[in-house]
Amino acid sequence: MTLGAQDLAFGYRGHPVGQGVSLAVAAGEVLALLGPNGGGKTTLLKTLLGLLPPQAGSVVFDGRDLAVIPVRERARLVAYVPQSHHGTFAFTAFDVVLMGRTAHGGLFARPGAKDRAVAAAMLERLGIAHLSERPVTMISGGERQLVLVARALAQEPRFIVLDEPTASLDFGNQGKVMRQIRSLAADGLGVLFTTHDPNQALGHADRVALLRDGGVMALGPVGEVLSQERLAALYGAPVETVVEPGGRTAFLPG
Amino acid sequence: MSPVRSFSGGAVAVAVLVLGLGVAFAVGRFPVSLTDIAVALWSRLTGTPSGLSPAVEAVIFQIRGPRVLAALACGAALAIAGAAFQGLFRNPLVSPDILGASSGAALGAVIAILFSFGIFGIQAAAFVGGLVAVAAVYAVGSTIRSGDPILTLVLTGVVMGALLGAGVGLVKVLADPYNQLPAMTFWLLGSLSAASPADLLPLAGPVVIGAAVLVALRWRMNALSLPEEEARALGLPTGLLRIVIVVAATLTTAASVAAAGIIGWVGLVVPHLARFLVGPDFGRLIPASALLGGGYLLLIDTLARTLGPVEVPLGILTAVIGTPFFIWLLASSRGGWS
Numbered sequence: 001m002t003l004g005a006q007d008l009a010f011g012y013r014g015h016p017v018g019q020g021v022s023l024a025v026a027a028g029e030v031l032a033l034l035g036p037n038g039g040g041k042t043t044l045l046k047t048l049l050g051l052l053p054p055q056a057g058s059v060v061f062d063g064r065d066l067a068v069i070p071v072r073e074r075a076r077l078v079a080y081v082p083q084s085h086h087g088t089f090a091f092t093a094f095d096v097v098l099m100g101r102t103a104h105g106g107l108f109a110r111p112g113a114k115d116r117a118v119a120a121a122m123l124e125r126l127g128i129a130h131l132s133e134r135p136v137t138m139i140s141g142g143e144r145q146l147v148l149v150a151r152a153l154a155q156e157p158r159f160i161v162l163d164e165p166t167a168s169l170d171f172g173n174q175g176k177v178m179r180q181i182r183s184l185a186a187d188g189l190g191v192l193f194t195t196h197d198p199n200q201a202l203g204h205a206d207r208v209a210l211l212r213d214g215g216v217m218a219l220g221p222v223g224e225v226l227s228q229e230r231l232a233a234l235y236g237a238p239v240e241t242v243v244e245p246g247g248r249t250a251f252l253p254g
Numbered sequence: 255m256s257p258v259r260s261f262s263g264g265a266v267a268v269a270v271l272v273l274g275l276g277v278a279f280a281v282g283r284f285p286v287s288l289t290d291i292a293v294a295l296w297s298r299l300t301g302t303p304s305g306l307s308p309a310v311e312a313v314i315f316q317i318r319g320p321r322v323l324a325a326l327a328c329g330a331a332l333a334i335a336g337a338a339f340q341g342l343f344r345n346p347l348v349s350p351d352i353l354g355a356s357s358g359a360a361l362g363a364v365i366a367i368l369f370s371f372g373i374f375g376i377q378a379a380a381f382v383g384g385l386v387a388v389a390a391v392y393a394v395g396s397t398i399r400s401g402d403p404i405l406t407l408v409l410t411g412v413v414m415g416a417l418l419g420a421g422v423g424l425v426k427v428l429a430d431p432y433n434q435l436p437a438m439t440f441w442l443l444g445s446l447s448a449a450s451p452a453d454l455l456p457l458a459g460p461v462v463i464g465a466a467v468l469v470a471l472r473w474r475m476n477a478l479s480l481p482e483e484e485a486r487a488l489g490l491p492t493g494l495l496r497i498v499i500v501v502a503a504t505l506t507t508a509a510s511v512a513a514a515g516i517i518g519w520v521g522l523v524v525p526h527l528a529r530f531l532v533g534p535d536f537g538r539l540i541p542a543s544a545l546l547g548g549g550y551l552l553l554i555d556t557l558a559r560t561l562g563p564v565e566v567p568l569g570i571l572t573a574v575i576g577t578p579f580f581i582w583l584l585a586s587s588r589g590g591w592s
Contacts, residue, residue: 071490080483082484088346088479089529091534099488103488107495110537155488
């Protein structure tokens, strides 16, 4: 099962952002979308989610054009984790996760016992059950990001798409969120996330797509694609490589 | 939200409503006790004589009863519309006045008074004015395709409200200063003093229909109060839902304005009080707002007819309470809208 783009052109009406993008994420795999700011990562992500219509080409879910799948069904296939934000109202973490069940009930349905059980289980799974009754406006950015991941999981999707899941998180929380993302793929979900940190892609993704000026510069296993030269070309800036005695690699801005 | 808080919060909302009902009947130039009401209602239901004096029965069924029901319906209508608008526009500071519902209804009503329409003509004109204003705001707002669509819509509503207000001003200048102007002014300030049994059906019909739609969709309003793309990614047909909710909330608002004139602030203040009692979950917030709004306007209306020898317009009382409340909200809202 895959979620992918076929020769996709994306952008806003009268404002094309990228074109000729073909990539796919498979079930059980983590694909990182890496690139400089303004390279079109978020726009591509929204197009893959069906939130923006493709300008040409198509987004394909398991052989079906995503555009013909109704919005409710789509939400049971692909879930979206936006960047952590405050929100307007002080909903409890539990209420927020329960919103992930929207596509599993009718328009007029009250969330049922099963919905509540799923929401509670997802909070438990992400290790934030103790936050259930706390207003999301009163918890830390990292905790809020985990709540949004729990909400996406409550959709019981096949694929999960995260927009810079660690932006605005402190160092410790970054690791926590990325480990959770890794474990989702181990459970068979297809995961796609954007980042501007090559080390995050290197440490937590299976494959990486380098996105620059709206086009895919390179796509493949992280070990093959991520090199000092490619990253320097991607960001248009010098990059240094640090290699641990144990063989682990990290990149530093030069 | 802890179950204890939401349960006791709901109980408080019911208590306010019951208190409002009791006070509204009991207080006034002709006091009526709750026992009298129960006896009168029982006799009507069973067809047996009540043993009450005809004057008490007249007060219950012809004068105070209709007024109490009208206050209940208007308060609930404005509060439920306010709660829905606040969620829909993701802004706890908006109220049914936004989108031009109230000012459109006002313009319709003063035009009807200018042309010496009867009471039904005024109500119909207010109703049509409110709906047309909202449709115009929505049409203009959705053709502007730059920036945040919600903010665009709200700002369009504010601007159209100002234009409609200018229209009301023009009609007031043209009006006969001895017959029409006082009627317009009194109506624009809001009053239930003329509520009669005949007013109840045109008020209750739209309010019940609009409120039923909002109550039915209340569980979806939680996700709908998220940023647009998140709501869609959760599987909601957001465009359609927004239109349905705007129409339903405008329907209840316009019906209330048509029956009682402009009563500002209720749609802003009451949802906040309800949120304070039962939390932000719309599943509980919508019913709590309706209960609390009914009780709130009953208490305000009782004040309005008992404060002095002349009835104080409702809009003045709600503004006196609403303005400091709004300032307090602005000053204390940093921790989110719990």
